[in-house]
Amino acid sequence: MKGRRMSAPDAPRPPTMPAAPERNSRADQVYEQLKRDVAEFRLVPGDRFTEHAVSERLGVSRTPVRQALTRLQQEGHVEVMYRSGWRVLPFDFDKFEQLYDLRTVLETTAAHRLCAGDPERAHPGSRALLDSLMAPWLLPPAQRSSDAAQVSQWDEAFHCTLVQAAGNAEMARVHRDVTERIRIIRRLDFTRHERIDATYDEHAKILGALQARRGAQAAMLLRAHISASQTEVRKITLHQIHMARQP
Incomplete structure (x- = not known):
């Protein structure tokens, strides 16, 4: 992994995930x-x-x-x-694929809800949440981070914020649970430089569709984005397991 490319020390940062209760035991x-x-x-x-x-x-x-x-x-x-x-236990890829399917349903549903009618009137604060995602992800390549762990956290925050903005608290809760359960393999998607760049590019397109209130396009882009990540983490997981077993 190469060093960070973040050239602007005061570059915007994506919103963070909601803080979980501190674990001290x-x-x-x-x-x-x-x-x-x-x-x-x-x-x-x-x-x-x-x-x-x-x-x-x-x-x-x-x-x-x-x-x-x-x-x-x-x-x-x-x-x-x-x-x-x-x-x-062996990685249960069937279970992970089911969780990725559920994640896709939740996020594409959120995209349609955000683009239907007047989202701000239906869900006060939605526009502010979406606006908070714009500057951090709509960056020129030279200002993008290449820190895999940091980008992984920002990516989680991006998708959780998108669902939260749709205004359905139960949907957001289920999505957070899915996010926690797939984190163990999802983070592998950011161990390759090209996947970090792809995440920035794909997030920018998703945000553009949401800003234009094109729900079908945003849902299609989200589906493709999640599917690409799912395919990559499966491939990397199998490779990492193989390498870990070598003498």
């Missing part, structure tokens, strides 16, 4: 670390390990380790093996 810290280990392929599908090994490696007792692993089990990342510890 030891179990939360262990959970976050183990989830990173899975996401970054330090623990690959099929790997087996024990609670004792994790507690030794992280320097914590087994209680927070067990609590963290229970959360990861509920999310479908690991499973408990009777009398033989834990195992990292």
Whole structure:
């Protein structure tokens, strides 16, 4: 990954995701670390390990380790093996594809709602939310960021803000849940420079269609944008798993 290309230190920044409750407990810290280990392929599908090994490696007792692993089990990342510890589960691509399908439905529906009638009268604040996305993403190439982790966070904020602007709180809540569940593989889309540039270009086109209140076009662009990301993360995930298993 190349260094940052951000030439203007005061360049606009996309809005951030709504702040989640701060996690301070030891179990939360262990959970976050183990989830990173899975996401970054330090623990690959099929790997087996024990609670004792994790507690030794992280320097914590087994209680927070067990609590963290229970959360990861509920999310479908690991499973408990009777009398033989834990195992990292294979990536369930069928589940991820279903979540991407749901994400597409939510975001394209939001685009149609934003372009129908008078969105500001129906959903006060919608125009301000959309306007907040304009300057950060409509940047010349020289001012774009190439920081993969940062662009990944901004991309999440872009899509969540778009759904939030549609004014349906339940739809926004479900979308945030989907976003959390696909984050473990979605972030891989930004490990390649060309995908970062594509994200800027595609976001700009989506915003242009929304600004012109062309709902069908915005929905079509969103569908293509999400599909391209979905295809890329699957390809990268399979490659990363293969490389992690090499001696």
